[in-house]
Amino acid sequence: xxxxxxxxxxxxxxxxxxxxxxxxxxxxxxxxxxxxxxxxxxxxxxxxxxxxxxxxxxxxxxxxxxxxxxxxxxxxxxxxxxxxxxxxxxxxxxxxxxxxxxxxxxxxxxxxxxxxxxxxxxxxxxxxxxxxxxxxxxxxxxxxxxxxxxxxxxxxxxxxxxxxxxxxxxxxxxxxxxxxxxxxxxxxxxxxxxxxxxxxxxxxxxxxxxxxxxxxxxxxxxxxxxxxxxxxxxxxxxxxxxxxxxxxxxxxxxxxxxxxxxxxxxxxxxxxxxxxxxxxxxxxxxxxxxxxxxxxxxxxxxxxxxxxxxx
Amino acid sequence: xxxxxxxxxxxxxxxxxxxxxxxxxxxxxxxxxxxxxxxxxxxxxxxxxxxxxxxxxxxxxxxxxxxxxxxxxxxxxxxxxxxxxxxxxxxxxxxxxxxxxxxxxxxxxxxxxxxxxxxxxxxxxxxxxxxxxxxxxxxxxxxxxxxxxxxxxxxxxxxxxxxxxxxxxxxxxxxxxxxxxxxxxxxxxxxxxxxxxxxxx
Amino acid sequence: xxxxxxxxxxxxxxxxxxxxxxxxxxxxxxxxxxxxxxxxxxxxxxxxxxxxxxxxxxxxxxxxxxxxxxxxxxxxxxxxxxxxxxxxxxxxxxxxxxxxxxxxxxxxxxxxxxxxxxxxxxxxxxxxxxxxxxxxxxxxxxxxxxxxxxxxxxxxxxxxxxxxxxxxxxxxxxxxxxxxxxxxxxxxxxxxxxxxxxxxxxxxxxxx
Numbered sequence: 001x002x003x004x005x006x007x008x009x010x011x012x013x014x015x016x017x018x019x020x021x022x023x024x025x026x027x028x029x030x031x032x033x034x035x036x037x038x039x040x041x042x043x044x045x046x047x048x049x050x051x052x053x054x055x056x057x058x059x060x061x062x063x064x065x066x067x068x069x070x071x072x073x074x075x076x077x078x079x080x081x082x083x084x085x086x087x088x089x090x091x092x093x094x095x096x097x098x099x100x101x102x103x104x105x106x107x108x109x110x111x112x113x114x115x116x117x118x119x120x121x122x123x124x125x126x127x128x129x130x131x132x133x134x135x136x137x138x139x140x141x142x143x144x145x146x147x148x149x150x151x152x153x154x155x156x157x158x159x160x161x162x163x164x165x166x167x168x169x170x171x172x173x174x175x176x177x178x179x180x181x182x183x184x185x186x187x188x189x190x191x192x193x194x195x196x197x198x199x200x201x202x203x204x205x206x207x208x209x210x211x212x213x214x215x216x217x218x219x220x221x222x223x224x225x226x227x228x229x230x231x232x233x234x235x236x237x238x239x240x241x242x243x244x245x246x247x248x249x250x251x252x253x254x255x256x257x258x259x260x261x262x263x264x265x266x267x268x269x270x271x272x273x274x275x276x277x278x279x280x281x282x283x284x285x286x287x288x289x290x291x292x293x294x295x296x297x298x299x300x301x302x303x304x305x306x307x308x309x310x311x
Numbered sequence: 312x313x314x315x316x317x318x319x320x321x322x323x324x325x326x327x328x329x330x331x332x333x334x335x336x337x338x339x340x341x342x343x344x345x346x347x348x349x350x351x352x353x354x355x356x357x358x359x360x361x362x363x364x365x366x367x368x369x370x371x372x373x374x375x376x377x378x379x380x381x382x383x384x385x386x387x388x389x390x391x392x393x394x395x396x397x398x399x400x401x402x403x404x405x406x407x408x409x410x411x412x413x414x415x416x417x418x419x420x421x422x423x424x425x426x427x428x429x430x431x432x433x434x435x436x437x438x439x440x441x442x443x444x445x446x447x448x449x450x451x452x453x454x455x456x457x458x459x460x461x462x463x464x465x466x467x468x469x470x471x472x473x474x475x476x477x478x479x480x481x482x483x484x485x486x487x488x489x490x491x492x493x494x495x496x497x498x499x500x501x502x503x504x505x506x507x508x509x510x511x512x
Numbered sequence: 513x514x515x516x517x518x519x520x521x522x523x524x525x526x527x528x529x530x531x532x533x534x535x536x537x538x539x540x541x542x543x544x545x546x547x548x549x550x551x552x553x554x555x556x557x558x559x560x561x562x563x564x565x566x567x568x569x570x571x572x573x574x575x576x577x578x579x580x581x582x583x584x585x586x587x588x589x590x591x592x593x594x595x596x597x598x599x600x601x602x603x604x605x606x607x608x609x610x611x612x613x614x615x616x617x618x619x620x621x622x623x624x625x626x627x628x629x630x631x632x633x634x635x636x637x638x639x640x641x642x643x644x645x646x647x648x649x650x651x652x653x654x655x656x657x658x659x660x661x662x663x664x665x666x667x668x669x670x671x672x673x674x675x676x677x678x679x680x681x682x683x684x685x686x687x688x689x690x691x692x693x694x695x696x697x698x699x700x701x702x703x704x705x706x707x708x709x710x711x712x713x714x715x716x717x718x719x720x
Contacts, residue, residue, distance in 0.1 A: 112561060197453045197487075217450045219312065219487065269450035270424040359640070367639060379626075387631065387638035391603065394626030398605045401624065402586060404578050405640070 010082050021077045028070035035063040162188070165207060168293065172300060179304070184222065186261040192222060193300075195307045199272060201279065204263060208292035210283050210299065215276040216267040224262035279303050313425075313449035314457050314488045316465065316475050317496040319503070320430075320442040328432060328439055335430045335444065336419055338468065344423035350374065350431065352497050353415035357399060357406040367406060369399065370494050380494045390491055411436040414501045416443045425449050426464055433504050440504045443497070444469065452487045534606065534623035535700050537689040537708050537717040546663060546685050549714045550652055553661055556710060557654035567664075568594045568650045570675070572633060574641035588641060590632050594648070594675065600627040609720065618701045619719040623692050648678055651685065658700070659707060662688045687715050 043056050169181040169191070184190040184202075189211075193201040197218050204212040216222070266273050279302070286298035323331045340346070350373045359365040370380040371393075379396055381389040389395070399406065418431030429445040446465055451457040458477055465475050478496050481488075541549050554560045571591040578584040589604040607622030628635075633643075651664030665685045667678035689708060691700050708717035 109561070109563070196456065198451050198456050217452075219452045267450075271450050365640065381635065383635070383638050385638055387635045389628055389631055389635040391626045391628035391632075394624060395603065395628065397624045398588070398603060398626055401605050401607075402576075404584075405576060405586065 014081055017077055017081055021074055024070060024074040024077060028067065028074060031063065031067040031070050035060070035067060038063060162207070165205065168208075168296070176304065184261060186223075190261065190263065193303075194218065195304060199275065199307055201303055202263065205296075208296050210287075210296065212263060213276070213279060213283055213299075214263065214266070215272045215279055215303075217269055217272055220267060220272075222262060224260060224265065275306055278306055282306075312452065312488075312490060313427075313447050314451055314454050314461060315445060315447040315493040315496070316461055316477075317443055317445045317493065317500060318465075318469075318473075318475055319500055320444045320469070322442065328442060332418065332430055332432060332442060335442075335469075336421070339421045339423070339428050339430070342423060342468065344421035344426075344428055346419055347422045347427075348420050349418065350420040350429050351415055351417045352431070352494075353413060354498065354501050355408045355413050357408045359406055360404070367399075368498055369396070369408075370498065372490065372494060372497075374493075375490055378490070380491060382495070382498060388491060414440075414505065416497065416501075428468065433501070435505065440507070443500055445493075447493075454481055454484055454488055531695045532623045532692055533610075533620055533695045533697075535691045535693065535697075535704060536619040536621070536720060537704055538619075538720050539687045539708075539711075539715040539717040540682075540684045541663075541687055541715045542684045543665070545714060549687065549711065550663060552711060552714055553652075553654045553663070556707075557656045557661065559653075559655045565653045566595075566651070567653055568648065570594055570646070570648050572646040573644045574633075574636045575644040576639075576641045587644065588636060590636065592630075601630055601632040602626070603628050603632060616701060617705045617719065620701075622695075647681070648675070649686075656707060657703075658691050658693065659704060660690055662686070662690075664688070687711075687717065689717055 038059060043059050166183075173179055173181055178196045180194040182192055184192050189205055191203040191205060193203060195201065199218055200216055200220075200222075202212075202214045202216065202222055203210060267276065279299075282302040283295075283299050286295045286302065288295045320331070320335070322328050323334070326334070352370065352372045354368055354370045357367045357369060364384070366384050368382045370382070372378070372380070377392050379391050379393050381391070381395065412435070414433065414435045416431035416433045418429060421428040421430075425448060427445075427447040427449060429447075431443050431445070433440045433443055446461060446468070448457050448461050448464070454477060462475055466473055478492070478499070480495065481492055484492075550564070554564070559565055569591050570593075571589055574588045574590065575585045576588075578586060587606070589606070590601055591604065592601045593599045603626045605622075605624040610620040610622075637643075646669060648667040648669075649662075649664040650667065651662060654661040654663075663685055666681045668681050669675075670677045670679050689704055691704065693700055711717065
């Protein structure tokens with residue numbers, strides 16, 4: 001508080017000083033202008049002869065004295081202007097413009113980054129909110145455990161340990177050749193099952209419950225360009241093409257920014273759309289609430305048969 | 312991108328080349344294929360000047376409109392964007408081509424589910440030389456996995472007697488099928504057309 | 513083009529777009545001062561909000577003697593990124609410096625490029641080109657509008673194809689300011705000159 005009051009008074013004084021300095025500057029300017037006009041146009045006097053010269057000189061001297069006085073006045077006013085202490089309102093940030101070129105404090109890019117991130121975070125939070133409002137994420141069997149405590153907790157399919165899931169797929173891979181299962185890096189619940197060199201099944205598992213399943217061609221990607229960023233990337237690519245060379249740079253930018261997991265786009269090939277349909281019905285057919293592991297097992301077996309028949 | 316088979320098709324007895332092509336395209340339409348535009352595959356041959364037997368075949372495929380495929384007589388290949396064409400122009404003193412020697416296959420493109428069918432008339436300069444039929448099965452990139460299916464489709468389209476042989480250089484290919492492999496098939500056929508006598512019809 | 517087909521097929525084998533030219537200014541800076549220059553460029557250029565953009569490219573320069581009495585040769589430059597192994601190769605053709613206008617402040621030469629598959633060196637060898645020299649350029653890339661600034665250190669190979677043991681060519685770095693634009697864009701030269709002025713006295717950029 002003390003500091004604030006002090007600062008306010010300093011600012012007030014400064015404002016007054018600056019106003020009077022401005023008028024002092026105006027006086028100085030008129031003085032200088034007058035001096036020059038006298039020098040330029042001369043002084044009209046009634047008398048003639050030597051007096052004329054004398055009058056002119058005295059007048060010139062007066063003018064110069066006037067200019068000097070005005071200048072001194074201005075000088076003293078400027079001198080008494082008080083500096084605000086380290087631009088206290090902004091903290092150390094206030095010093096950023098004094099940062100010499102060679103100063104390597106990373107604060108500026110960090111602040112910039114933080115600002116961007118907070119903007120992004122808000123944007124994402126808003127989108128998440130609208131989505132969550134639209135669809136309630138609670139599951140039916142979730143309520144059983146919460147509301148009817150008297151009942152014995154059903155053996156939930158959620159109770160399986162992720163390690164157990166991994167083990168299950170490991171043994172699967174070992175017992176069948178041509179099957180490769182791996183967790184997708186971007187999301188721990190998504191599995192990419194590659195069958196031979198023709199098709200891949202993308203499985204979203206909640207423990208042992210299959211939430212979503214989609215079949216695509218072996219050479220189709222499971223990553224997609226992220227809508228918002230991809231435009232920027234395209235711009236980068238375009239500029240890079242304009243600029244050429246420095247291939248590494250533009251490519252690295254594109255690869256790091258654009259890709260996100262795509263679980264929704266259907267395969268562009270009719271055959272895999274058809275297989276997706278068949279596999280979906282197989283998934284529903286083999287669904288056992290009490291034995292989730294068995295349903296995944298049956299589903300896997302059926303897709304393998306599908307793949308061998310259709311291709 | 313998928314596995315492709317390119318094959319020559321004889322002109323039917325007592326018919327003109329255009330009539331044969333029309334017959335084939337009608338048949339494709341009858342099978343349920345829809346027309347999805349036109350296509351062209353062209354090939355320019357750049358010969359080295361002054362007694363040097365070296366040459367470069369430069370091919371374009373409308374399926375990959377921004378790509379240039381270059382294959383030399385000793386089978387070195389280069390896949391590049393079309394900027395390479397302009398660079399070749401700069402080597403004019405060393406490698407040159409004649410517009411009249413350009414060979415190309417042009418025609419209509421049809422799509423039936425995952426199959427793409429192209430029926431084209433091959434011409435050198437302004438004279439027509441024959442018919443090339445291209446069938447592509449798009450979902451698969453491994454030749455061995457889908458050749459039987461491709462054969463079955465082509466037999467349905469071109470008649471039971473037809474047995475397409477996988478291109479000799481691809482029979483043992485275990486890698487993923489590349490657009491360049493299609494171009495190689497075209498080049499092989501183009502070379503045969505060049506060597507063949509000009510048909511009287 | 514003798515194409516009589518409708519649609520966009522006419523574009524299948526058109527050769528190149530407009531005539532492109534490269535406008536270049538070059539300079540050098542000692543290693544110990546390079547950092548100051550990089551800081552200066554960070555302040556001036558556009559692409560700095562995502563951190564410094566670095567690159568490490570391998571360039572092979574191929575030459576083919578056209579024969580005849582004159583000792584003419586055509587040069588083609590094959591360049592690839594070492595940081596991104598799966599990125600395409602780039603083939604560049606640089607024309608002779610255009611000397612028609614002596615008053616021009618920057619070097620102007622015709623410029624063509626194409627991205628290619630990794631068979632490029634073998635292909636060039638096959639069509640008669642021979643490796644003239646090769647080097648690795650490592651450094652930073654900056655962008656300012658259409659202008660590109662490269663601050664790079666050049667390394668030569670001690671043994672062919674041995675990327676582990678590189679030897680610096682000099683104790684200074686190459687600074688290159690360039691724009692690729694359709695021919696006849698003369699005001700670009702002025703923009704470049706103005707920009708180069710801002711890098712003084714750290715580095716003095718001049719035409720080659």
